[in-house]
Amino acid sequence: MRILAVMNQKGGCGKTTIAINLSSALCRLERRALLVDFDPQSHATVGLGLLAEQYDLTTYELMMDPAVRIEDAIQHLDSGIDLIPASTVLSGIEQELSDRLGREERLANMLSQLDDGAYDFVVIDCPPGVGLLTFNALLASSEVLIPVDASFFSVHGLAKLRETIEVLEDELQHRLAVHVVCNNLDTRTHFSRGLLDEVEKFHRRRPVFSRSSACRIRCGYRRVHQLVA
Numbered sequence: 190m191r192i193l194a195v196m197n198q199k200g201g202c203g204k205t206t207i208a209i210n211l212s213s214a215l216c217r218l219e220r221r222a223l224l225v226d227f228d229p230q231s232h233a234t235v236g237l238g239l240l241a242e243q244y245d246l247t248t249y250e251l252m253m254d255p256a257v258r259i260e261d262a263i264q265h266l267d268s269g270i271d272l273i274p275a276s277t278v279l280s281g282i283e284q285e286l287s288d289r290l291g292r293e294e295r296l297a298n299m300l301s302q303l304d305d306g307a308y309d310f311v312v313i314d315c316p317p318g319v320g321l322l323t324f325n326a327l328l329a330s331s332e333v334l335i336p337v338d339a340s341f342f343s344v345h346g347l348a349k350l351r352e353t354i355e356v357l358e359d360e361l362q363h364r365l366a367v368h369v370v371c372n373n374l375d376t377r378t379h380f381s382r383g384l385l386d387e388v389e390k391f392h393r394r395r396p397v398f399s400r401s402s403a404c405r406i407r408c409g410y411r412r413v414h415q416l417v418a
């Protein structure tokens with residue numbers, strides 16, 4: 190089971206869009222995918238047509254009460270995607286767990302309840318910013334997918350995340366494969382071409398590439414093939 194956190198501290202760079210499209214493309218490729226909405230904004234939940242307030246069990250309850258069974262929180266959608274919804278109460282988790290030991294490992298413990306063969310991929314849609322939720326996601330994952338859009342702040346978010354990943358590797362021996370997804374770039378602009386060059390220099394492999402919404406689905410689908418091959 191591959192567990193991927195979709196993460197960048199920069200808001201609005203395409204994390205949720207990619208998490209939803211990736212999960213959907215994985216289903217089309219007949220891979221079993223579980224999408225975990227780990228953002229109090231609940232955009233993955235809302236984006237898949239659900240109302241977060243409707244559900245008694247969300248990522249919040251799973252984080253707060255280790256006795257809750259993960260299977261009970263999974264929604265099986267007609268599209269084939271399995272989703273654990275989020276709700277706005279998740280925003281209080283940092284404070285509510287502030288004095289609990291092992292609070293950074295709650296998501297990892299929760300996902301470890303899944304049978305090994307239950308899913309091929311677990312995709313975690315992370316919130317913007319850096320905090321307890323993003324640490325939980327990193328510790329639960331074996332891979333990080335970092336969307337970078339055409340902005341300096343997005344590249345700054347990539348650099349900061351690489352630093353955090355290095356600390357996790359050095360201090361906790363937690364290894365993470367890193368994928369960079371250049372999202373929503375228009376390569377006709379000088380800025381975007383420079384950004385791609387920088388990301389390629391910085392990152393050993395060529396970044397997965399999505400040029401614009403017009404070609405997003407077609408291009409994204411092909412790239413997903415490369416990612417899961």
Ligand SMILES: Nc1ncnc2c1ncn2[C@@H]1O[C@H](COP(=O)(O)OP(=O)(O)OP(=O)(O)O)[C@@H](O)[C@H]1O
Pocket residue numbers: 199200201202203204205206207228230232315316317372373399400401402403405
């Ligand atoms: N490749 C793309 N082509 C066109 N529009 C896109 C693309 N990727 C994202 N967007 C749009 O950009 C906006 C922000 O995307 P999204 O919500 O996925 O970002 P996010 O990183 O999840 O944001 P947040 O940090 O708030 O969670 C949305 O309106 C989305 O539709």
Ligand SMILES: [Mg+2]
Pocket residue numbers: 204205206228232315316
């Ligand atoms: Mg989002």
